[in-house]
Amino acid sequence: MGDKVLVTGASGFVGSAVARALSRRGDEVRVLMRATSPRNNIEGESFEVAEGDMLDRRSMIEAMDGVRYVFHVAADYRLWARDPEEIVRNNLHGTRAVMEAARDTGVERIVYTSSVAALKPLHGGEAVDETSRHSEHTVIGAYKKSKLVAERLVERMAGEGLPAVIVSPSTPIGPRDIKPTPTGRIIVQAATGGMPAYVDTGLNLVHVDDVANGHLLALEKGRRGQNYILGGHDVRLKEMLAVICPLAGRKPPGIRLPRTPLYPLAWCSEAIARYTGKEPMLTVDALNMSRYHMFFSSKKAQDELGYTARPWQEAIEDAVTWFRNAGYIK
Numbered sequence: 001m002g003d004k005v006l007v008t009g010a011s012g013f014v015g016s017a018v019a020r021a022l023s024r025r026g027d028e029v030r031v032l033m034r035a036t037s038p039r040n041n042i043e044g045e046s047f048e049v050a051e052g053d054m055l056d057r058r059s060m061i062e063a064m065d066g067v068r069y070v071f072h073v074a075a076d077y078r079l080w081a082r083d084p085e086e087i088v089r090n091n092l093h094g095t096r097a098v099m100e101a102a103r104d105t106g107v108e109r110i111v112y113t114s115s116v117a118a119l120k121p122l123h124g125g126e127a128v129d130e131t132s133r134h135s136e137h138t139v140i141g142a143y144k145k146s147k148l149v150a151e152r153l154v155e156r157m158a159g160e161g162l163p164a165v166i167v168s169p170s171t172p173i174g175p176r177d178i179k180p181t182p183t184g185r186i187i188v189q190a191a192t193g194g195m196p197a198y199v200d201t202g203l204n205l206v207h208v209d210d211v212a213n214g215h216l217l218a219l220e221k222g223r224r225g226q227n228y229i230l231g232g233h234d235v236r237l238k239e240m241l242a243v244i245c246p247l248a249g250r251k252p253p254g255i256r257l258p259r260t261p262l263y264p265l266a267w268c269s270e271a272i273a274r275y276t277g278k279e280p281m282l283t284v285d286a287l288n289m290s291r292y293h294m295f296f297s298s299k300k301a302q303d304e305l306g307y308t309a310r311p312w313q314e315a316i317e318d319a320v321t322w323f324r325n326a327g328y329i330k
Contacts, residue, residue, distance in 0.1 A: 002027035006067045008054055008098060009074030013177045013184075014113065014169060016041035017212035018071050023047065025216065032063045032074070041176050054094035060101035067105070071215060072098045073113040077143065077181070082274055091146035092153065099157050099164065110164040111218050114151040116204070116229060116296050117144040119168065125202065125293040127234055130168070130227045130300055141285035151227070158225030165222035169211045170204035170231035170296050173315045175322040177208070182286075187319050190241050191248035191329045197255035198237050199262075202293035205240065206232030207315035210308070217305040232309040234295040243313055247320045248329060259287055 005022050009015030010031035023029050023045060030048040033039070042049075052059030054074050064070065076090035095112070102110050120134045139145050151166060158164045177184035183203065189195045214230035222228060238256070245252040266287055269280035301307035323329045 003068045004028045004030065004066055005069045005071065006030045006032060006050070006063055007071045007073060008032045009072075009113075010047065011037040011039065011041055012073070012077070013041075013179070013181055014172055014208060014211055015071075015073035016176050017172075017174075017208045018073055018113075018215045019047060020045065021209070021212040021216055022071075030063065030067065032060070038178065040178055054098055055090065057097040057101055060097050061105055064101055064105040064107060068108050069219060070098070070102050070107050070110045071113070071219075072102075072110065073215075074098075075113070075115075076146065077179075082277065085142065087142040088146040088149065091143075091150045095150040095153055099154060099162060102164075103157070103162050108163060109219055110162065111215050111222070112151075112154045112164050112166050113215070114154070114166050114168045114227065115144075115147045116168045116170045116231070116294065118148040118151045119229075119296065121292040121294050121296075123292065125295060127204075127295040127297040129297045130229055140288050141283075155225055155227075163224055165218045165224060166227040167215055167218045167222075167301075168227055168229045169214075170206050170229065170298075171294070172206055172208040172211045173319045174208035175318055177319065177322070178326075180323070180328070184319065184323070186237075186240075187244055187316070188323055188328050190244040190252075191250065191320055191323065193250055195241065195253055197253050197257045198241060199257050199259055199287075199290050200237070201290040202234060202236040202295060203240070204231045204233065204294060204296045205235050205312040205315055206230065206309050207312075207318065210310060210315075214301060214305065214307045217301070217307055221305045223304070226304075228301040228305060228307070229296050229298050230301055230307065230309075231296045231298040232315065233312040234293070235312055236293070240316070243316050244320060247317065248324075259290065262287055 007019045010019040050063040273280035
């Protein structure tokens with residue numbers, strides 16, 4: 001029997017991949033889940049379920065009873081909310097509760113899942129590394145701000161002795177993206193003919209199982225308080241669509257849209273969302289972010305952890321296959 005490990009966020013995309021990777025390694029995996037969380041992503045697994053909430057320090061302490069390692073993957077992953085500060089509060093206070101509980105229960109090692117959202121991309125499109133840091137004043141949108149302030153908190157606590165390592169996934173894609181994530185939605189829309197045009201932007205695509213393996217490598221080899229980008233390959237959206245669409249028997253879109261005319265549509269989408277409470281189809285923050293090519297370098301993780309990532313086309317193929325089998329792509 002391996003070590004007893006707690007994973008938060010295991011009902012989600014990255015968290016379930018981390019929990020599965022630990023289980024395959026032979027660890028005894030306990031997953032923290034709210035009573036209302038969907039269990040689809042842990043079906044068929046022998047995980048021990050601890051019901052609780054990352055915002056509740058007492059339930060976190062109970063969940064860490066007898067645990068050697070903690071992977072804090074859970075996050076409020078919304079790019080829009082009626083009250084944007086709610087996203088910031090959830091991710092900051094949740095991370096504080098988890099880190100304090102881990103410190104107080106004597107957890108030996110913590111891997112905190114941050115995001116490249118807390119890093120500052122460049123206008124020129126070159127890949128940036130862990131040293132390209134946002135401030136609260138330069139970051140775009142509530143989600144990115146939330147990941148930034150939570151990451152800074154973990155850094156400070158690691159400086160005070162908390163045995164925490166930080167990892168920053170880029171744009172994970174692949175199986176079990178049940179929500180789906182914003183990138184998963186792009187894949188589904190492209191595969192179902194719902195994306196007749198595109199904007200000129202770019203992403204760093206990585207298979208979710210490679211991200212999960214990077215978490216395990218960070219546990220074993222990461223330096224306390226250090227941040228490691230877990231990325232894959234820099235891909236322009238046009239290239240991405242040219243791979244997705246043929247897999248679904250469709251022709252890739254050939255129309256490139258300018259951003260400026262899309263802003264009124266984003267304003268209208270957000271106004272409707274404030275009324276309905278449903279996430280808007282397009283947001284001003286998303287348009288602002290699309291001005292940058294979100295390209296990142298994983299060299300530090302490769303050099304220090306031995307991290308590797310498979311070709312991005314394989315990640316796209318696995319994602320399309322899973323979405324089709326799960327009924328997202330008819």
